[in-house]
Amino acid sequence: MIKLIECPRDAMQGIPHFIDTAIKAAYINQLSEVGFDTIDFGSFVNPKAVPQMKDTEEVLSLLDLHHSKSKLLAIVANLRGAEDAGHFPEIDYLGFPLSISETFQQRNTNKSISEAFNELEEIQNLCEVKGKILVTYLSMGFGNPYGEEYSPEMVLNFVERLDQLGVKIISLSDTIGVANPALITELFETQIQAFPNIEFGAHLHSTRETIGEKVLAGLKGGCTRFDGALNGYGGCPMAKDDLVGNMATEVMVETLEKAGHDLKLNKRELKEAMKLTQFVFTEV
Known part of the structure; x- marks a missing residue:
């Protein structure tokens, strides 16, 4: 079964103007009607680092989750953030960014x-106590712009360490959009065969033209969990090409359905969510 993770948090966090709390909540409420497996809705991080997410707790209080099948994921960067997020029973997943790149x-x-591995171990222990599931994002998982050493073997070594800590979901992240289809397939095939007890996801960045081939490459490698954002909003601020944003969810949906997958999405609600993006992400 294909799992689509919609990431309004990733889409919003780099927007320079502050998006009103009520608007954020209304948008996430609309997304919850679509039928995505999970919604990456906010983060519990230092507001000085990510000012757009300073109202995550307020947004959460405005969400109508009674009829939604979607689970909620919040990003944390340290144990304190995980402890804050752990107080909310509505949150199912905590996401932690771990990088293969020392610089990043x-x-x-x-x-x-x-230090990040030490923090991650503490967060994993907290998740087990609080009944949450830790999702580890392995950023720079397909290469990086810093001239540092990179190889698929390094990815395997990181995953092995995470497996030893009991991490059950790992999202391989192409932080700057450098992954090609061959590498995507290779990485997922290798990890999934070596660690069948771990659920692997794809958090890829891409220009719109190459989204389809990257999704198909992930499928070929055995990946069934894909992150995206409507209209491809968001992306890494370190990317030199400002077109390298998130994988546009609507393009992924089209690609996956053409490949024969029934995603069980409410297309009418998806269309309404697409309309809302123009209002949410455009400064008035």
Whole structure:
């Protein structure tokens, strides 16, 4: 079964103007009507680092989750954020960004990789106590722009360490949109065969023209969990090409349905959500 994870948090966090809390909540409420498996709705991080997400708790209080089948995911960058998120029973998943790149780990969470692993272990333990599931995003998983060493074997080594900590969901992340179909297929095939007890996801960035081939490459490698954002909003601020945003959900839906997958989405509600993006992400 294909799982689609819609990521309004990733789409919103880089928007320079502050999006009103009520607008955020209304948009996420609309997304919850579509039938996505999970909605990455907010983050519990330092508001100075990500000011757009400073109202995540308020947004959560405005969500109407009674009739939604979608689960909620919140991003955390340290144990304190995980403890804050852990107080809310509505949140099912905590997402933590771990990077293969030492440079990006420092830029993203102000920690070394070694420190990040220590933090991750504490968060994993907290999740087990609080009844949450940790999703680890393995960023720079397909290469990086810093000239650092990279290889598929490094990815395998990181996954092995995460497996030893009991992590059950790992999303391989192409932070700057450098992955090609061959590498995507290779990485997923290798990881899924080596660690059948782990659920692997794809958090890829892409220009609109190459989304379809990347989705199909992931499918070929055995991946059935895909992150996206309507209209492809968001992306890594370090990307040199400002067109390298998130995978546009509507393009992924079209690709997956053409490949024969029944996604069980409410197309009428999806169309309404698409209309809302123009209002949410455009400064008035």
